[in-house]
């Protein structure tokens with residue numbers, strides 16, 4: 060049995076976020092070195108601010124400035140900082156109640172070691188050199204032994220407010236296609252297409268998933284299908300997709316390989332796009348080193364009768 | 373013990389647009405929820421539980437909306453649930469909320485679905501670069517277009533049917549102030565001359581990409597008796613699923629869709645849907661899905677759906693108006709689209725659909741589907757309380 064394949068998969072996207080009035084003021088404030096909280100219905104000051112009262116659900120818009128100094132309410136030491144974290148050297152994750160606030164803000168504390176960190180210690184904001192209107196405008200917190208810093212009484216009105224941010228998201232996985240697909244891919248490297256037959260309904264799945272989705276039983280019996288097949292249905296793609304380097308127009312088809320019980324999807328080439336039709340008989344065209352056939356081309360056989368493939372659309 | 377009858381007493385939507393840059397996601401959902409509460413003359417404190425739905429996580433990058441949105445939706449101290457079923461999620465979210473009332477778990481439930489497509493990317497979310505797999509070769513409409521061609525081959529429908537649906541739905545949208553697309557100058561000729569994107573699907577036969585939210589307040593008999601406006605009563609609701617791909621799958625008329633409709637009609641005592649149902653809000657992301665679903669949902673015999681469309685029966689003043697709101701073809705915040713269908717069906721039987729009201733609508737069907745024809749959700753609502 061060929062070995063089960065594995066490969067890294069990074070799922071990464073720069074999501075955009077519209078901020079709305081409260082987050083807009085908060086992040087613009089950070090850009091201007093002002094920390095804003097919001098007053099709740101019961102007169103508490105929440106930092107970071109929220110748009111809706113956590114108790115009454117009323118809309119909150121009363122922004123108040125708090126100090127850039129505060130007290131650590133709890134913490135945890137981070138021995139091994141990872142990509143994207145606020146500091147590159149070991150640091151403390153801290154919850155800081157800023158002077159004037161009733162709730163604590165999560166951030167990083169730059170400290171020489173865990174012995175230098177304790178609950179109740181005083182800290183102040185270390186501002187980033189370049190500020191854009193983001194939580195990273197606070198580079199981190201640092202130990203501080205002075206009085207609470209003065210506040211200017213800012214109300215959250217700014218020129219040129221930040222209204223949106225880009226929130227880059229990234230997830231790193233190790234992806235394995237599993238036993239059945241690994242075997243399928245291994246066979247493809249020898250330009251053979253091998254599916255699996257369900258022991259219960261006898262249907263042949265290509266590519267195989269290792270189980271029959273209707274019977275819910277494991278599949279293991281290998282069945283070679285194709286290489287020829289029938290175009291069961293298709294569309295003509297006239298617009299270029301961003302991530303695909305294929306000249307339009309081209310034909311995207313469902314192809315039932317001979318012996319398979321469901322169609323796979325592939326491009327048709329080797330003939331004018333407007334002459335592709337349902338029932339067309341096709342065969343794969345390989346290019347050197349490719350994992351999958353580059354496209355399928357007509358075999359020159361007579362078209363298949365509709366009744367022979369109408370269940371395989 | 374019989375089920376508690378479920379009434380829809382509040383409905384709220386945002387004005388659906390391409391991009392709502394003025395509000396956060398919390399601000400967007402809040403707007404729809406507030407309008408639903410106002411419609412029901414209720415306050416946040418009157419709500420016992422909140423059930424929300426949204427598009428798949430990767431579309432928007434919001435993984436736990438139930439955490440992020442609890443305060444915006446007044447859910448603090450109350451049960452809050454999230455439902456996941458791809459494009460049908462708005463429908464299944466409403467059904468989960470309705471079941472909580474029917475089972476007498478809660479008396480009054482706020483249910484809501486949303487999506488900010490301007491801050492989302494569905495195409496990216498559906499085409500992650502999975503190792504060892506061939507990338508999807510066709511773009512957004514390429515998944516649907518081969519199924520449309522299969523429908524045309526199977527039924528012999530003339531190739532103009534899709535344009536009739538698109539033109540009708542866009543005309544209906546002009547009567548719906550919440551609809552995204554208001555194309556006053558659109559003509560049938562323009563639809564038929566619009567670019568062929570994924571042959572046989574033309575540009576004007578595809579849905580837009582929208583930002584929007586939809587909310588409903590569901591309650592029991594006592595709540596309905598206090599409601600300031602006539603409620604819509606739930607006469608039947610069902611969900612069905614099937615695998616996205618399997619040998620024998622019928623993409624043109626999926627079995628799960630047929631089974632879901634049959635269950636709903638059975639619950640509601642409907643034997644002839646074509647004559648007993650007065651209005652339909654069905655999930656039509658590409659125009660040709662109207663005739664396809666007319667058959668799948670039992671309004672027409674197999675192969676005959678396109679004839680109902682061609683005859684004008686599905687027009688706003690026809691015998692079976694389909695998508696009087698303008699439908700998904702005019703408004704598509706994906707995560708909310710299913711709930712909008714359910715809510716628009718309810719508006720019809722409440723007599724509160726405004727300019728796109730179907731005269732005398734007493735029973736209406738709301739339909740949602742998603743996930744490559746994997747999930748189906750439907751409800752049938754009526755102006756009268758259910759008999760049983």
Ligand SMILES: [Zn+2]
Nearest residue numbers: 257260271274
């Ligand atoms: Zn099987």
